[in-house]
Amino acid sequence: MAGAGLATTSPAGADPAPPPPPPALPIPDVSLYMPVNPADYTVNGGKWYAFAGLPGVVCVLDTLNGDYGCSGPLPGAPNGATLVSGTPVGPPTFAAADPGVYAAAGEVRPLPPGTRLTYRQVFCGVDDAGVVACLNAREQTGFVIGPNGSYVGSNAPAPVVGTDPN
Secondary structure, three states: OOOOOOOOOOHHHOOOOOOOOOOOOOOOOHHHOEEOOHHHHEEHHHOEEEEEOOOOOEEEEEOOOOOEEEEOOOOOOHHHOOEEEEOOOOOOEEEOOOOOOOHHHOOOOEOOOOEEEEEOOEEEEEOOOOOEEEEEOOOOEEEEEEOOEEEEEEOOOOOOOOOOOO
8 A cells, every 4th residue: 555654734725825915005295295384383382383184183293303193083094093193213103092182282274285394304284185194205104184084104115025135
């Protein structure tokens, strides 16, 4: 009996490899929007540039540490998040936060359509449809808040699946 006692494992019964994650959604190139004078949007004793986004949304660029974010009702944000924020390094994230996280900004002005504020490598602006986008140009990550949804995304080139970068 040839082959008796040999055990083989069939790949047919193996779990298939999980599919690759979907590509990150792109962030508009906010650096192309017309800049506004940041002095017109300076609040919190000069520590922040702030502007109003969608109704109830306040967006801030922190001039002390380079952090940036928006707080308020964020349409379509995951798990009911009320804050999306980023730092100078890494991608921004959503969180459930006190709606008054940027209350120190006080009453803030909206940005005119097609304009932006900039602090260091972070550009935040509003397009002609009222959609807010913030882009960390160095990290190529950012977020979008619009009436049809909110998301964190990346403009960084995706690595080719199955290759060794070394």
